[in-house]
Amino acid sequence: MRIHRPLADAVVGTLQEIFLNKRQADRAIEYVLKSNRKWGSRDRGFIAENTYEIVRWWRMLHFVIEAPESLNKYHFWQAFGAWQLLKAKHANSDEALFRLPDWVEFSKVNTNRIFSRYEEAKNIRKIIESVPDWLDALGEAELGTEKWNKEIHALNQQAPVILRVNSLKSNREHVADLLGDEDINADYNNELPDGLILEGRPSVFKTSMFKDGFFEVQDAASQLVAPMLDVKAGMRVIDACAGAGGKTLHIAALMENKGRIIAMDVEERKLQELQKRARRAGAMNLETRLIEPKTIKRLQESADRLLLDVPCSGLGVIRRNPDAKWKLTPEFIENLRTIQYTILTQYSSMLKKGGKMVFATCSLLPSESEDHVRRFLAEQGEQWELLEERRTSPAEDGYDGFYMACLQRK
Structure with a gap:
């Protein structure tokens, strides 16, 4: 394996943007990839993959x-070099002879010392699994040692690329055939009627199918949330924490564009992105509303179905967003818990009697998920019934870590 200097420079520069200038990893990578149009797909893949993996394993490399x-x-160059050496060590025998280029940035990289320190790291979970002290302690406290060991290891594996085919425009068999025509292999997931699991990590956003709204990139766990709402064509549905609208668009497809969806959020820019995605998807039965002081009160008991996909730590999806674990803090998560329960207790008033509400998070922590539902039922159980709940696990089923619960208002 040969390392090209311009690509190494790009990775190191992007890492500095992420860790020193606090830029989000996906945006930092997108920026650097746009900076040189001459890079081919292999070059771009090298930059993106190495940046994400070094971010993922940052504590171990540190x-x-x-x-x-x-x-x-200098330290980012060292980390880059150490990552290349460790990859080669775990690769095929042909890679075992790999040596770093004779560059001044690598002049003080001690290969034997790196391998020795790596063996030491194997005995310390928070280092070998590359998580902050506080997060390692929190995960163990809430999940138990055995389960946390499995989950944090699974969260450090690269996530598959999964599509949700837009049933307003096509079906998964047709989309799978079209992808095959572009040498992109896709397999079915029997639990997901509209899901396709891709082989490898192809660039699907440049395909005409994506631009024409035939599919969205959406993990399997996320695809389970909208069906739990049990929506029917003609209903009035509120997605109260819609964000950029992945689940909103799924609801629109399930409703066959019949009825009305109100997609709400506190950030205008996210709603603007949702509007763009809705046009591409051909979702015509939705409107967006910015949440303002009187919005919830005005919509009291107006919805047949209500989705509360509340803001959360995102600990269930850090395999897709590895930089998140270096930006989260205990104080931030504690504040989120308060926001989550406030949303559950206040926004639930928008549901009609007899209607169904789904409360969901993409967190592994019960304190952000199950605990809220238990408390809500303890305090307001005479008005609500728990119909169904589910937790998905990166370790057990390979999905992102989600929690979802369906409650019916009596």
Whole structure:
């Protein structure tokens, strides 16, 4: 394996943007990929994959290169070099002879020391699984040692690319055939009527199928949320924390564009993105509303179905967003818990009697999920009935870590 200097420069520069300038990883990578139109798909793949993986394993790499708390460009080059060496060590025998280029940035990289430190790291879960101290302690406290060991290991594996075919425009068999024509292999998931699991990590956003709204990229766990609402054509549905609208669009497809969906959020920019996605998807039965002080009161007892996909830590999806674990704090999660329960207790008033509400999070933590539902039922159980709940597990079923519960208002 040969490392090309411009690509290594790009990775190191992107890492500095993420860790020193606090840019989101996906945006930092997108920016650098747009900076050089001459890079081919292999070059772009090298930059994106290496950046994400180094971010994912940052604490472990920080440990093996024995970096100080205060970092400079030299330490990111060291981390890049250590990652190449560790990859080669775990690769096929042909890669075992890999050596770093004779560049000044690698002049102080001690291969034997890196391998020795890596062996030490294997005995310390928070280092080998590359998580902050507080997050490792929190995960163990809420899930137990055995389950946390499995989940944090699974969350460090690369997530598959899964599509939700837009049934307003096509079906998964047709889309699978069209993808095959572009040498993109797709398989079915029997639990997901509209789901396709892709082989490898092809760039699907450039395909005409995506631009024409034939599919969205959406994990299997996320695809389970909208069906739990049990929507019917002609209903009035509120998606109260819609964001950019992945689940909103799924609801529109399930309703066959009949009825009315009100997609709400506190951020205008997310609703604007949802409007763009809705046009592409051909979802015609939805409107967007910015949540303002009187919005919830005005919509009291107006919805047949209500989705509360509340803001959360995102710990169930960090395999897709590995930089999140370096930005989260205990205080932030504690504040989120308050927001989550406030949304559940206040927004639930928008549901009609006899209607169904789904409360969902993409967190592994019961304190952000099951605990809220238990408390809600304890306090308002005479008005509500729990019909169904489910938790998905990266370790057990390979899905992102979601919790979802369907409650009916009596």
